[in-house]
Amino acid sequence: MKKTYKLQDLDCANCAAKIENALNSLEGMTKATVSFMTQRLTIEAPDDQFDQVFKQTKKTIRKVEPDVEILA
Amino acid sequence: MKKQQKQLIRIGVAGAGFLALKLIPMIGGFELAGWWELGLYLALYALIGWDILWKAVRNITRGQIFDENLLMSVATVGALCLGDYAEAVAVMLFYQVGEWFQSAAVNKSRRSIASLMDIRPDYANVERDGQLTQVDPEEVSVGESIVVKPGERIPLDGRVVSGSSTLDTSALTGESMPREVHDGEEVISGCINLTGLITVQVEKPYGESTVAKILDLVENSSSKKARAENFITKFARYYTPAVVIAAVLLAVVPPLFLPGFPFGEWVTRALTFLVISCPCALVISIPLSFFGGIGGASKQGVLVKGSNYLEALADTEIVVFDKTGTLTKGNFAVSRIESRLSSDQELLELAAYAERYSSHPISQSIQQAFGGQVDASRLGGVEEIAGHGVKAVVDKKTVLAGNRKLMEREGIAYEDPHEAGTVVHVAVDGRYAGFILIEDQVKEDAARAIQELKRAHVKQTVMLTGDNDATGQKVAKALGLTRAYTGLLPAGKVEKMEELLAQKSPRGKLAFVGDGINDAPVLARADIGIAMGGLGSDAAIEAADVVIMTDEPSKISDVMRISRKTLRIVRQNIVFALAVKAVVLILGALGLANMWAAVFADVGVSVIAILNAMRALRAK
Numbered sequence A: 001m002k003k004t005y006k007l008q009d010l011d012c013a014n015c016a017a018k019i020e021n022a023l024n025s026l027e028g029m030t031k032a033t034v035s036f037m038t039q040r041l042t043i044e045a046p047d048d049q050f051d052q053v054f055k056q057t058k059k060t061i062r063k064v065e066p067d068v069e070i071l072a
Numbered sequence B: 001m002k003k004q005q006k007q008l009i010r011i012g013v014a015g016a017g018f019l020a021l022k023l024i025p026m027i028g029g030f031e032l033a034g035w036w037e038l039g040l041y042l043a044l045y046a047l048i049g050w051d052i053l054w055k056a057v058r059n060i061t062r063g064q065i066f067d068e069n070l071l072m073s074v075a076t077v078g079a080l081c082l083g084d085y086a087e088a089v090a091v092m093l094f095y096q097v098g099e100w101f102q103s104a105a106v107n108k109s110r111r112s113i114a115s116l117m118d119i120r121p122d123y124a125n126v127e128r129d130g131q132l133t134q135v136d137p138e139e140v141s142v143g144e145s146i147v148v149k150p151g152e153r154i155p156l157d158g159r160v161v162s163g164s165s166t167l168d169t170s171a172l173t174g175e176s177m178p179r180e181v182h183d184g185e186e187v188i189s190g191c192i193n194l195t196g197l198i199t200v201q202v203e204k205p206y207g208e209s210t211v212a213k214i215l216d217l218v219e220n221s222s223s224k225k226a227r228a229e230n231f232i233t234k235f236a237r238y239y240t241p242a243v244v245i246a247a248v249l250l251a252v253v254p255p256l257f258l259p260g261f262p263f264g265e266w267v268t269r270a271l272t273f274l275v276i277s278c279p280c281a282l283v284i285s286i287p288l289s290f291f292g293g294i295g296g297a298s299k300q301g302v303l304v305k306g307s308n309y310l311e312a313l314a315d316t317e318i319v320v321f322d323k324t325g326t327l328t329k330g331n332f333a334v335s336r337i338e339s340r341l342s343s344d345q346e347l348l349e350l351a352a353y354a355e356r357y358s359s360h361p362i363s364q365s366i367q368q369a370f371g372g373q374v375d376a377s378r379l380g381g382v383e384e385i386a387g388h389g390v391k392a393v394v395d396k397k398t399v400l401a402g403n404r405k406l407m408e409r410e411g412i413a414y415e416d417p418h419e420a421g422t423v424v425h426v427a428v429d430g431r432y433a434g435f436i437l438i439e440d441q442v443k444e445d446a447a448r449a450i451q452e453l454k455r456a457h458v459k460q461t462v463m464l465t466g467d468n469d470a471t472g473q474k475v476a477k478a479l480g481l482t483r484a485y486t487g488l489l490p491a492g493k494v495e496k497m498e499e500l501l502a503q504k505s506p507r508g509k510l511a512f513v514g515d516g517i518n519d520a521p522v523l524a525r526a527d528i529g530i531a532m533g534g535l536g537s538d539a540a541i542e543a544a545d546v547v548i549m550t551d552e553p554s555k556i557s558d559v560m561r562i563s564r565k566t567l568r569i570v571r572q573n574i575v576f577a578l579a580v581k582a583v584v585l586i587l588g589a590l591g592l593a594n595m596w597a598a599v600f601a602d603v604g605v606s607v608i609a610i611l612n613a614m615r616a617l618r619a620k
Helices: A013-024 A046-062 B002-028 B036-063 B068-081 B083-117 B208-221 B227-257 B265-275 B280-299 B307-313 B344-354 B361-370 B404-411 B446-455 B470-480 B491-501 B519-523 B538-543 B555-589 B593-616
Strands: A004-010 A031-035 A040-044 A070-072 B124-128 B129-133 B147-149 B158-162 B165-168 B179-181 B198-202 B302-305 B317-320 B328-339 B377-387 B388-395 B398-404 B422-428 B431-444 B460-464 B483-485 B509-513 B528-531 B547-549
Touching: A013 A031, A013 A040, A013 A046, A013 B280, A031 B344, A040 A046, A040 B083, A046 A070, A070 B124, A070 B147, B002 B036, B002 B198, B002 B388, B036 B083, B068 B265, B083 B280, B083 B593, B129 B422, B165 B208, B208 B280, B208 B528, B208 B538, B208 B593, B227 B265, B227 B280, B227 B307, B227 B404, B227 B538, B227 B555, B265 B555, B265 B593, B280 B302, B280 B307, B280 B538, B280 B593, B302 B555, B307 B483, B307 B509, B307 B528, B307 B555, B317 B470, B317 B491, B328 B361, B344 B388, B344 B431, B361 B422, B388 B431, B398 B404, B398 B446, B404 B422, B404 B483, B431 B470, B446 B460, B446 B555, B470 B483, B491 B509, B491 B519, B509 B519, B519 B528, B519 B538, B555 B593
Parallel strands: B317 B460, B317 B509, B460 B483, B509 B528, B528 B547
Antiparallel strands: A004 A040, A004 A070, A031 A040, B124 B129, B124 B147, B147 B198, B158 B198, B165 B179, B302 B547, B328 B431, B377 B388, B388 B398, B398 B422, B422 B431
């Protein structure tokens, strides 16, 4: 499954890259992309693991860039 | 915007305070007592730098060591410890000014790209229970009727059921000529209704409408990253730690071997290193350039589905074209008449009467060339001879119209024009009357498109077609193509494609241009699949990497130009940012560059790179 979310307060491009790197090393994550320009996060993961991966995604973003928020 | 204004006020206040603190003692001719000086500078430092310090502390507790905020904090707190109060405040101030410019520039470019893609309709006027109600386009279902007034954007794809108007399609196609629509014609969401009021019956839900598809495509385009982008991401991962380690070594090693220098001097030099350690300029400006390039292309009516494709277009060596619908219009027209009767028009008239009941494209083009109305009372019996043509009675004369085989069957001597295209021979009462030559028409800009590709250093332009050799070669010659392969079945096209792929250089790319209807396998096999006439064709938008919304093949060289300009900007930014940083690093290590230069190498370079990146958006 592939889903796109809008990110709020993603202010620096390097932060976007850092979030992307951190997310791609998550277990179960097929592919994560963070676009600084469109302020969008796309995550792709197997259907049965998606909720788990999404939870981990939120946690990771809180850790890496606490100012950035996912708008569901 | 509010956040930005607040930040600006903060910078202004701190800047004024800093100037006052520097100037007042100078003008007044007195010196502040040490404690006063320290206190006041610390207050200013806290005002301008508290958020950076706070983020640095917060991030270090989360294990984020190589963080911009931390590096700035270490650098300025280090300066404070060394007694350079003014320098610490100034550097922090300068850094914040740079950050402010950077976010303003990014916001501005984001907005201008967004406005470019501002084709999202806000509402639809639906007729429900005899009343017009304004609703969200997503709430309109298929089959409902919507009213579009002049000046409004067409919210959903559908068919005009009443009224006629002219439409501005420029947001979708880049084409500035308005298009006329009448009763019964299809309209596409995203166009702006210019003149008349039209009622449209909705044929697709919003999610499947042209507007939604295009927006989705453009928004997702930045997820397919270009090689240059991946390079920068990788580079950034090593750059920061490397500079930080170099800074630590610079602070520790030289004092051990060069005892003459004071320890503080080396620490100051190391601190300037820390300020330059963020790869921000690159990390921001490269994706921004690509995004701008994609935005600029979409303004021209060309949708590029990812930065990687935009990057690949610059290296195009071979462009392979499908013929029908790509280089030619795909509609047949009479190109030559050879008559033995009193006039060409007479021959055309007889053929038009004879072919009156045929719905074949060939007959359609004869009817069109004739232009007049067929008077059914002049027409007697019509007999269709499958695979040959027709035999009809017109004005009590027997008229034969058809191919060579028909003439041979009837034993009539005919003239063979030996020309490409389809020939319709006509005979009247057993006597040969002449022939009509019908050809597919080459698009107006096709020859120019090929020329421009050649000028853009594309090595080969090749045409693949299922048509016969005479027709195919004639078109290829007229357009100046390098080569044409004719008489190909779909499987044969893939085979030829493999051959051509083997001919290009390792870095070179092969682009295939088709209409997206029958050539999905070839589109997929090419390095870059380009679909023409994407407006309204779902298949093309799905299958291709690049979609040309109009029917013009000349857009291929346009988008290649945009691609090259974008890559040029990307290269400029990479070289510029790295060169400035390298120079400042070296000068810093030698003690020739102060922290101001370092801040410029960080945020100043970012701002310049962003401004440069914005040029990609204005590519023509």
